[in-house]
Amino acid sequence: MLRFVVMWMCLPVFLLAQEKQDSLTIRKIYNYHLEESHSHQNLYDLCKNVGARLSGSPQAAKAVEWAKNAMQQAGADTVYLIPCQVPHWVRGSKEKGQLFYQGKKEDLSVCVLGGSVATPKQGLRAKVVEVHSFDELKQLGETHIRGAVVFFNVSFPPTYIHTGDAYAHTVKYRSGASLAAQYGAVATVTKSMTTATDDYPHTGVMHYYDTLTTKKIPAFAISAAGAATLSARLLQNKNAELFLFSDCATLPDEPSYSVVGELRGHEFPNEIMVVGGHLDSWDLPGSEGAHDDGVGIVQTIEQLRAFKKLNLKNKRTLRVIAFMNEENGTRGGEAYAQVAAQEKNKKHIAALESDMGGFTPRTIGVEAQGDTLLYYKKWQPLFEPYFVLIKKGYGGEDISRLVALGVPQFDFDPDSQRYFDFHHAANDTFEHVNKRELELGAATINAFIYLIDKYGAYKK
Amino acid sequence: MLRFVVMWMCLPVFLLAQEKQDSLTIRKIYNYHLEESHSHQNLYDLCKNVGARLSGSPQAAKAVEWAKNAMQQAGADTVYLIPCQVPHWVRGSKEKGQLFYQGKKEDLSVCVLGGSVATPKQGLRAKVVEVHSFDELKQLGETHIRGAVVFFNVSFPPTYIHTGDAYAHTVKYRSGASLAAQYGAVATVTKSMTTATDDYPHTGVMHYYDTLTTKKIPAFAISAAGAATLSARLLQNKNAELFLFSDCATLPDEPSYSVVGELRGHEFPNEIMVVGGHLDSWDLPGSEGAHDDGVGIVQTIEQLRAFKKLNLKNKRTLRVIAFMNEENGTRGGEAYAQVAAQEKNKKHIAALESDMGGFTPRTIGVEAQGDTLLYYKKWQPLFEPYFVLIKKGYGGEDISRLVALGVPQFDFDPDSQRYFDFHHAANDTFEHVNKRELELGAATINAFIYLIDKYGAYKK
Numbered sequence: 005m006l007r008f009v010v011m012w013m014c015l016p017v018f019l020l021a022q023e024k025q026d027s028l029t030i031r032k033i034y035n036y037h038l039e040e041s042h043s044h045q046n047l048y049d050l051c052k053n054v055g056a057r058l059s060g061s062p063q064a065a066k067a068v069e070w071a072k073n074a075m076q077q078a079g080a081d082t083v084y085l086i087p088c089q090v091p092h093w094v095r096g097s098k099e100k101g102q103l104f105y106q107g108k109k110e111d112l113s114v115c116v117l118g119g120s121v122a123t124p125k126q127g128l129r130a131k132v133v134e135v136h137s138f139d140e141l142k143q144l145g146e147t148h149i150r151g152a153v154v155f156f157n158v159s160f161p162p163t164y165i166h167t168g169d170a171y172a173h174t175v176k177y178r179s180g181a182s183l184a185a186q187y188g189a190v191a192t193v194t195k196s197m198t199t200a201t202d203d204y205p206h207t208g209v210m211h212y213y214d215t216l217t218t219k220k221i222p223a224f225a226i227s228a229a230g231a232a233t234l235s236a237r238l239l240q241n242k243n244a245e246l247f248l249f250s251d252c253a254t255l256p257d258e259p260s261y262s263v264v265g266e267l268r269g270h271e272f273p274n275e276i277m278v279v280g281g282h283l284d285s286w287d288l289p290g291s292e293g294a295h296d297d298g299v300g301i302v303q304t305i306e307q308l309r310a311f312k313k314l315n316l317k318n319k320r321t322l323r324v325i326a327f328m329n330e331e332n333g334t335r336g337g338e339a340y341a342q343v344a345a346q347e348k349n350k351k352h353i354a355a356l357e358s359d360m361g362g363f364t365p366r367t368i369g370v371e372a373q374g375d376t377l378l379y380y381k382k383w384q385p386l387f388e389p390y391f392v393l394i395k396k397g398y399g400g401e402d403i404s405r406l407v408a409l410g411v412p413q414f415d416f417d418p419d420s421q422r423y424f425d426f427h428h429a430a431n432d433t434f435e436h437v438n439k440r441e442l443e444l445g446a447a448t449i450n451a452f453i454y455l456i457d458k459y460g461a462y463k464k
Numbered sequence: 465m466l467r468f469v470v471m472w473m474c475l476p477v478f479l480l481a482q483e484k485q486d487s488l489t490i491r492k493i494y495n496y497h498l499e500e501s502h503s504h505q506n507l508y509d510l511c512k513n514v515g516a517r518l519s520g521s522p523q524a525a526k527a528v529e530w531a532k533n534a535m536q537q538a539g540a541d542t543v544y545l546i547p548c549q550v551p552h553w554v555r556g557s558k559e560k561g562q563l564f565y566q567g568k569k570e571d572l573s574v575c576v577l578g579g580s581v582a583t584p585k586q587g588l589r590a591k592v593v594e595v596h597s598f599d600e601l602k603q604l605g606e607t608h609i610r611g612a613v614v615f616f617n618v619s620f621p622p623t624y625i626h627t628g629d630a631y632a633h634t635v636k637y638r639s640g641a642s643l644a645a646q647y648g649a650v651a652t653v654t655k656s657m658t659t660a661t662d663d664y665p666h667t668g669v670m671h672y673y674d675t676l677t678t679k680k681i682p683a684f685a686i687s688a689a690g691a692a693t694l695s696a697r698l699l700q701n702k703n704a705e706l707f708l709f710s711d712c713a714t715l716p717d718e719p720s721y722s723v724v725g726e727l728r729g730h731e732f733p734n735e736i737m738v739v740g741g742h743l744d745s746w747d748l749p750g751s752e753g754a755h756d757d758g759v760g761i762v763q764t765i766e767q768l769r770a771f772k773k774l775n776l777k778n779k780r781t782l783r784v785i786a787f788m789n790e791e792n793g794t795r796g797g798e799a800y801a802q803v804a805a806q807e808k809n810k811k812h813i814a815a816l817e818s819d820m821g822g823f824t825p826r827t828i829g830v831e832a833q834g835d836t837l838l839y840y841k842k843w844q845p846l847f848e849p850y851f852v853l854i855k856k857g858y859g860g861e862d863i864s865r866l867v868a869l870g871v872p873q874f875d876f877d878p879d880s881q882r883y884f885d886f887h888h889a890a891n892d893t894f895e896h897v898n899k900r901e902l903e904l905g906a907a908t909i910n911a912f913i914y915l916i917d918k919y920g921a922y923k924k
Contacts, residue, residue, distance in 0.1 A: 038622040162498040162900070165850055199900055364824070364879045366851060390625055391826060391879075393851070419824050419851075419879065421900045440622070440659055440881045 023385065026458075029316075030386055030451045036310050037447035044439045046074055046302040047362075051292035051434035058118075058287040059329040060092030060258040067283050068261050071301065071326040075265030078308040080324070082268075085261040088339035090329040092258045093119055095287055096251035100127070101193070101224065105237055105244035112234060113203045113227040114193065115288060116250035117178055117210040118332050120223040123191070127249035128153075128222070130190050134238055138176075138183060150188030153246050155226075156180055157195050157235050160424070167420040168360070171197055171427075175208070181223040182213040191222045191248050195231040197424060203229040204429040207286050209332040222250055262336035263326040267311055269457075271319035276344075277456055278323045278355040278411075279304045279449060282330030282402055290430035294437050295423065299362035301326050303416075303446040310450050318457045320353065327402035330359070337402035345409055353461040356414035357400025358449060361426070362442040363418035365390065368452050369397010371413035372462070379462035383455050392448050412461050416449050486846055486918075489776075490911045494850065496770050497907035504899045506534055506762040507822075511752035511894035518578075518747040519789040520552030520718040527743050528721045531761065531786040535725030538768040540784070542728075545721040548799035550789045552718045553579055555747055556711035560587070561653070561684065565697055565704035572694060573663045573687040574653060575748060576710035577638055577670040578792050580683040583651065587709035588613075588682075590650050594698055598636075598643060610648030613706050615686075616640055617655050617695050620884070627880040628820070631657055631887075635668070641683040642673040651682045651708050655691040657884060663689040664889040667746050669792040682710055722796035723786040725768055729917075731779035736804075737916055738783045738815040738871075739764045739909060742790030742862055750890035754897050755883065759822035761786050763876075763906040770910050778917045780813065787862035790819070797862035805869055813921040816874040817860025818909060821886075822902040823878035825850065828912050829857010831873035832922070839922035843915050852908050872921050876909050 037043070054070050057063040068085065075083045101114030116122075133148055134155040135141045141154060156177040164170040174197055181192045196206035205227045212220050226234065237244050263283065269275060281300020285293020292298065304324045311318055328336035344352055368387075370380045377396060384394050399413025407413060418441070426432040497503070514530050517523040528545065535543045561574030576582075593608055594615040595601045601614060616637040624630040637654045644652050656666035670683045686694065697704055723743065729735060741760020745753020752758065764784045771778055788796035804812055828847075830840045837856060844854050859873025867873060878901070886892040 034625070035623045163495045165494070165904075167900075201899075364881050391853070421824050421904070422898055425898070438882055438885070439661075440627075444625075444881070 026386055026455065029454065032314055033310065033450045033454060034390065034447040036314055037306065037443040037450065038440070040313070041306055041443050041446060042309060043302045043306045043442055043446050046305065047294065047298050047437060047442065048434055050298045050301065051294050056287045056291045056293055057283065057285050059090035059260060059284045059332060060255070061287070064260060064284055064328065068263055068328070071263040071283055074305050075263065075308060075324060078265065078305050079312040080265030080267060080308050083263065083265045085263055086339050086343055087259060087261050088328060088335040089257040090260040090335050091333045092255040093332065094253050094255060096122065096253065099250040100248070101226065102247040103234060103237055103244055104129070104247065105241035112230040113205050114224045114230065114248070115205040115207050116252050117223045117225055118207055118286070119210050119254070120250065120252060121220045122250050122252050123222050123248055127247055128190055129245050129247045132234070132238055132244060132246045134235060138180065141180070141183060141187070146187045149184065152189055153191045153193055153248065154180065154184040154189045155193045155234060157231055160197055160199060162199065167199055167424050171424065178208055178223065178225070179211045181210060181221050182216040185219045185221045186217045189221060191224065193224045193226050193246070196225050196228055198228055198427065198429070200425045201228050203227045204431055205230070206428045207288055208428045222248060224248060260328045262328045262340055265305065265308055265324045267308055267318055267322040269319050269321040270317050273321050274350045275320040276323055276350055276352045277320050277453060278325055278352060278403060279307055279453060280325035280327055280402060281358045282336070283326040284329050284331050286331055286428045288430040290433070292433045294432050294434050295361035295426050296428065296432055297330070297359045299437060299442060299445070300358035303358050303442065303449055306446045307450055307453060316454060320457050322453070330401050334401055334405065337405040341405035341409065344406060352406060352409065352411040354414060354456050355399070355403035355406050355411050356416065356449065356453065357403045358416040358445065359400050360417050360420065361423040362437040362445060363420070363422060364441045365392045365444050365448040366419050367393045367395050367397065367417045368448065369415040369417050370394060371397055371399040376462045387451070390444070390448060414452070416445060418445055483845065486915065489914065490846055492774055493770065493910045493914060494907040496774055497766065497903040497910065498900070500773070501766055501903050501906060502769060503762045503766045503902055503906050506765065507754065507758050507897060507902065508894055510758045510761065511754050516747045516751045516753055517743065517745050519550035519720060519744045519792060520715070521747070524720060524744055524788065528723055528788070531723040531743055534765050535723065535768060535784060538725065538765050539772040540725030540727060540768050543723065543725045545723055546799050546803055547719060547721050548788060548795040549717040550720040550795050551793045552715040553792065554713055554715060556582065556713065559710040560708070561686065562707040563694060563697055563704055564589070564707065565701035572690040573665050574684045574690065574708070575665040575667050576712050577683045577685055578667055578746070579670050579714070580710065580712060581680045582712050583682045583709050587707055588650055589705050589707045592694070592698055592704060592706045594695060598640065601643060601647070606647045609644065612649055613651045613653055613708065614640065614644040614649045615653045615694060617691055620657055620659055622659065627659055627884050631884065638668055638683065638685070639671045641670060641681050642676040645679045645681045646677045649681060651684065653684045653686050653706070656685050656688055658688055658887065658889070660885045661688050663687045664891055665690070666888045667748055668888045682708060684708060720788045722788045722800055725765065725784045727768055727771055727778055727782040729780040730777050733781050734810045735780040736783055736810055736812045737780050737913060738785055738812060738863060739767055739913055740785035740787055740862060741818045742796070743786040744789050744791050746791055746888045748890040750893070752893045754892050754894050755821035755886050756888065756892055757790070757819045759897060759902060759905070760818035763818050763902065763909055766906045767910055767913060776914060780917050782913070790861050794861055794865065797865040801865035801869065804866060812866060812869065812871040814874060814916050815859070815863035815866050815871050816876065816909065816913065817863045818876040818905065819860050820877050820880065821883045822897040822905060823880070823882060824901045825852045825904050825908040826879050827853045827855050827857065827877045828908065829875040829877050830854060831857055831859040836922045847911070850904070850908060874912070876905060878905055
């Protein structure tokens with residue numbers, strides 16, 4: 005394959021006319037995004053004028069209006085909202101972590117995890133038991149755990165080349181509260197899921213498991229630097245105590261919306277291609293939800309402008325969807341799947357999600373194997389000039405609700421090395437997104453969607 | 465090829481035993497660099513304790529001592545210096561650019577380019593003629609140019625996927641002074657070679673061409689933001705004047721050194737593998753020469769530690785070279801080539817340079833084609849898990865002096881999207897190098913050198 009591609013790049017005369025035409029169109033697509041795209045300006049606007057936007061918040065409502073307007077500006081034929089009821093958890097204002105040892109008091113960078121219960125009004129203060137796995141917690145058992153704060157000091161393994169794999173192996177520790185409570189713990193503190201060694205705590209959703217215990221204890225995250233400090237202090241001071249405070253709360257569900265912008269197909273308007281990201285973001289003060297997932301929102305909205313500006317005349321209907329509530333409920337994805345299930349006269353031929361940040365393109369993931377995967381891999385030579393691989397992938401959280409309807413799943417998966425430096429943390433800001441990397445991502449999605457529109461999805 | 469690789473990843477049993485063993489060793493190499501490497505700490509030390517280090521400066525001398533010590537610490541059998549006489553150009557302290565229009569005065573971010581002559585002691589003030597190419601300058605000719613500052617406002621084309629190609633197309637405008645002087649210009653100001661739109665001027669070497677004129681006029685760079693401002697002002701104010709000042713100077717050549725650290729080969733000690741970067745860096749206040757090329761220095765020094773720590777027992781002699789004076793003379797590369805030419809009993813089988821920054825690995829470049837290129841491409845499957853392509857490449861500036869001796873040239877070429885955000889500018893600092901990206905680069909070089917050591921270079 006590679007050898008063929010090298011030939012193809014050196015000797016275009018060998019190319020099939022059709023492949024040559026596609027390569028020229030794809031070059032135009034990349035040029036558009038690198039020269040004229042509004043993605044970077046849109047990201048600035050979303051980050052600075054809307055900011056962090058957790059489901060149920062006023063900023064999330066503002067983001068819905070923002071996305072509706074941005075899709076209209078981008079040239080959608082029609083823009084509409086799909087309602088959903090979303091969870092409404094609020095962080096509160098005064099979360100705090102302090103270590104007490106040898107008469108000293110030391111602040112630690114912590115944040116309460118999304119969905120957690122609050123501490124008692126006066127906070128809680130208790131000894132700390134450090135563990136490195138659920139098994140270690142079970143072995144220690146009630147005699148050691150009762151009355152303690154359990155500190156899940158689990159390293160984010162650096163040896164996975166794709167950092168998402170490290171996340172998949174460690175994220176469960178955010179939801180260790182029920183297991184800890186089973187043994188009488190009063191709270192949990194989990195090392196942040198990050199490759200960085202800085203002092204930013206990283207939030208994210210946590211779950212309680214009634215099957216283990218109905219007792220709910222507060223669950224916090226601590227920064228990587230804070231985890232190292234805490235572990236070192238505990239080695240020296242067995243009787244060190246941690247003070248934790250949060251006044252977070254879970255309020256009644258709120259009405260909200262996903263935003264859809266369509267470009268009607270010229271030949272097969274009932275064949276639907278979905279491209280989307282999620283509009284909600286985590287909520288730590290200072291965060292702007294830039295990489296997660298402002299990037300996916302502006303990259304997919306830009307598809308509308310590019311199809312029109314380049315006069316690509318999509319045969320099939322392009323639906324750009326800004327999904328609400330990916331971070332703590334996926335209610336937007338569920339509501340859209342229900343709508344799609346009711347559109348009896350329409351057929352979804354593809355759904356692609358961008359939710360891995362605004363980094364240099366690496367792969368387009370195809371959630372398929374065998375002949376289906378090979379059908380899309382035939383397009384690989386067209387992506388070689390852009391260093392993009394087409395390979396087996398995973399789809400995305402929001403579009404995963406369409407799997408039951410048999411909708412083929414695709415993902416845009418850029419280079420992952422820096423993603424967890426910013427993921428769910430206060431430093432996920434516009435300034436940490438590189439303009440070219442953002443634009444190359446949008447161009448890669450555009451090129452792949454163009455080919456699906458032109459040749460259709462795999463048919464048995 | 466790709467298809468084979470996917471099979472290979474799914475079904476290791478299909479692998480040749482030898483390929484399987486190599487894949488396991490390469491996995492160990494990547495793990496070492498991601499878990500135990502000293503690269504990031506060494507980069508911190510070089511950036512913060514030595515800093516910017518232009519040839520001939522006291523910091524460059526300090527860098528030589530630093531590299532010698534770092535190679536000894538990394539476990540080199542022998543460390544030695546190779547002397548060279550280097551140019552000694554100094555920036556001076558008070559460079560300045562100011563635009564005068566409609567009775568207003570506006571500071572612009574400029575810096576004088578390396579090798580330029582100074583302005584008159586009192587500075588110079590003149591009208592500005594904006595051009596976008598050498599052809600435009602020639603068309604305007606002496607009637608328009610005499611007595612003016614020529615402003616080369618040439619865009620850094622965003623559509624090249626590899627940003628180095630954009631650089632190759634625009635860098636010549638740094639050396640437009642002699643052509644401008646031919647038509648009577650008093651100075652040149654060239655838009656910085658960058659993909660960014662910020663206010664950092666980017667320096668770099670400029671050359672005068674006696675064949676055009678022996679008259680030397682000062683040559684400045686202006687930031688991208690400054691260039692946009694200047695261009696906008698000139699549209700409104702034809703009579704705007706630019707004031708420029710620099711007290712830079714070219715002093716007599718200075719003695720300096722490249723630093724070599726060797727690991728003697730266990731079977732073929734007279735076969736030499738060179739891996740290196742350049743020790744000197746540009747000099748703008750605040751710059752630390754991090755990406756250019758502190759990264760190449762620490763990545764290649766880490767090869768010594770990794771070969772020992774992993775007990776790879778190199779058959780051939782590994783020479784890690786910190787070359788002096790790549791930025792404005794390549795005297796270190798020349799001096800080394802002279803040494804190599806005199807080592808009659810030794811044969812250089814490979815030279816690899818890392819001088820494209822500390823970004824996520826993309827390709828190992830092989831400066832060859834035909835059967836030679838295919839020989840190295842056979843190793844492609846081993847690099848698929850790390851998203852690294854083996855393809856035709858260019859070698860590097862320092863090792864290019866070995867081409868005349870028939871030494872095969874290789875380069876490490878990481879993702880290039882962010883390189884020119886920092887290249888030769890004051891923001892080329894440690895903080896802008898991501899630890900994982902740096903380490904993955906060192907691991908990729910290590911894996912490729914391991915294979916060259918094991919299987920040797922291509923033989924006809």
